[in-house]
Amino acid sequence: MTLVKSNKNRSPMAVSSFFNDPFFSDFPDTRQSLMNRLFNGGNQESFDFSPAINVKEKGNDIHIEMAAPGLSKEDFNITMDDGILTISAEKEDKKEEEKEGYMKKEFSYNSFSRSMRLPENIDEEKEVNAKYKDGVLKLILHKKPGGEKKPKSIKVS
Structure with missing residues (x-):
């Protein structure tokens, strides 16, 4: 098992830049959905409903x-x-x-x-x-x- 030091002062924008990685560019809906879940607290009312x-x-x-x-x-x-x-x-x-x-x-x-x-x-x-x-x-x-x-x-x- 490996322990990883946590940085509690890390800005949410650091996570945001992670999803701007080219790997995620082929999945714009997935990237946006992940961003909504992270920054809107997973609140279902904030998602499009179909x-x-x-x-x-x-x-x-x-x-x-x-x-x-x-x-x-x-x-x-x-x-x-x-x-x-x-x-x-x-x-x-x-x-x-x-x-x-x-x-x-x-x-x-x-x-x-x-x-x-x-x-x-x-x-x-x-x-x-x-x-x-x-x-x-x-x-x-x-x-x-x-x-x-x-x-x-x-x-x-």
Whole structure:
């Protein structure tokens, strides 16, 4: 085992310059993520939030599930326009606490937006079923009657 002397007076900028090393230049997202974790204390509220989405085809419907805990159904804005489904949400929290001799104020703001191109056979005129429960948003989109479009075979003469 080797003991290494610690320098408690070391500036955070020394760590920052370490991540500017060319080794990390091929991974800009990783470098930025590491920097955020180091200098923002790993606070999840300081990171960009993009919830995971599952898409399943069941019969004549498309089921979409999105994990978005900590929100309420009023925080969501869902639009479907010209074959593009967009799900976005904004949430702002403010807390104030006053006790003997001090005042504490905290606030946070989180938002995200996810868009996806829908298959051509989705019926945008039909009502979309949307429910939010236990941190999961569930959407059911309906296909147009007539089923899947089959590719047309063309013979060369």
